[in-house]
Amino acid sequence: MLRLLYTLLLALVAPIFLYGLFKHKPGKPSVGKRWKEHFGFTPDIALKDGYPVVWFHAVSVGEVIAVSPLIRRYASANPEHNIIITTTTPTGAEQADKLSDIAQHRYMPLDFTFAVNGFLNRIQPNKLIIVETELWPNTLLAVSRNSTPIAVINARLSERSCQRYAKVRPFFWLAAQHVDSFCCQFEEDAERFTRLGVDPSRVSVTGSIKFDIEVKPESITSGANLRATLGTSRPVWIAASTHEGEDEKAIAAHKGLLKTIPNALLLLVPRHPERFNQVEQLCIESGFSVERKSQTQGPISNTTTIFLGDTMGQMITYLVSSDVCFMGGSLIGKKVGGHNVLEPPHLACRV
Incomplete structure (x- = not known):
């Protein structure tokens, strides 16, 4: 029932979100003909058969920049693996294109079951790595059903956000229960996740990946x-x-x-x-x-x-x-x- 209520609320706000995302603004790159990807109509992806598919999600420019050194190191250590990176915004997509030699970009589907399943059927990930705190309940449920490990890296949670989540804890838990590992930036972030009910065994402090600045x-x-x-x-x-x-x-x-x-x-x-x-x-x-x-x-x-x-x-x-x-x-x-x-x-x- 709670998941149904969440999905209904999402359906109500989705048009507003999409309007802001797709509206053309001077100086802003456009989603263009790729708008269908947000609804799960994901173009074919060239994958190397028999090798793992690792999915990184970074919502926009800042997150893509932050995770780029990690993706490059991962690709260097595992050159045979397939790497997919998703973003929500077109500016993020523009930044992700700079990783095109090692990773393929697709837009993140909306958190509706039909859209998520359409995307997952295309890429069939073996791991999902989320940058910072992008927790989408239906997406995480669908991924976890295939016993796919899910990690949130560079995880952060401000005191203000923690207090807000505490007021709607069932909705927070709707997503958080499917995450195998929260790799937090600081001790304060880890404490807030455990305060919201996340098992301490699934929470660790790994520092900020923004310390790993990539300077070419x-x-x-x-x-x-x-x-x-x-x-x-x-x-x-x-x-x-x-x-x-x-x-x-x-x-x-x-x-x-x-x-x-x-x-x-x-x-x-x-x-x-x-x-x-x-x-x-x-x-x-x-x-x-x-x-x-x-x-x-x-x-x-x-x-x-x-x-x-x-x-x-x-x-x-x-x-x-x-x-x-x-x-x-x-x-x-x-x-x-x-x-x-x-x-x-x-x-x-x-x-």
Whole structure:
């Protein structure tokens, strides 16, 4: 009965979710003709017969970037294995395509039994590895029915989320009961999962995979080239992965900085591509001269005061080109709590 109620509620909210997912927005990649994959109509996948199929799920860009080093190491150690990576968003799909030499990408089906079964019939996974805390009850039930091991890696659970789940514990347990292993980032996360009823034997603390930052030589070269474009004699600070409400604060801070360091440059990188045009307009209305990464061919003008990082999957390049970093997501309360502050110092960029 509880699962039926959950599915009915999902059916009510699914149209809203799909509208947001499929709606075209400037600067945002589109699902396009692949929309059917969300309903379980998964295209054929070329699999090596007789070898395990390992399914990684990473909801969007950040999760794909975080798990990429792990996937590459896994593929290196098990070159004969079939690796499938699913994402929910098209921006995540765009990032996952960078793993196309070792993994095949498909969109995650909606958590309806017919969609999940359609997908599972295609890939028939031997393992499911979920990045962070994407717990879909019908998906996990269908996977577990085949005795397929399920692990949640880089698992995290804030105190706020824990308290919310506690109020609807039966719904949380509807999904969590099928997970064999929760590999948590920190002790606090592990304690919260056990507080919600997960057997301690299924909970461990393995640390954050974001410590395993993958820095390719070409990214360092790309960052150095970008710095040459921005000007090696100019101090550059980056506002990285900013959310709505943070751009205004970064712009205001830059306005104050220019009073003491007139040649300073702000590299502003919004978190979501659909906001690129909006943020550019905000900069212009604030009286700044702006150039965009996607439209820059050579060295920028000395009069440019804000450089808009409007390309996806290039955060390492942006950080390498900068001197100081403000990490977005840290000024909008507990909803986000800040993005990965481990990246900048790893790339010699102060935070």
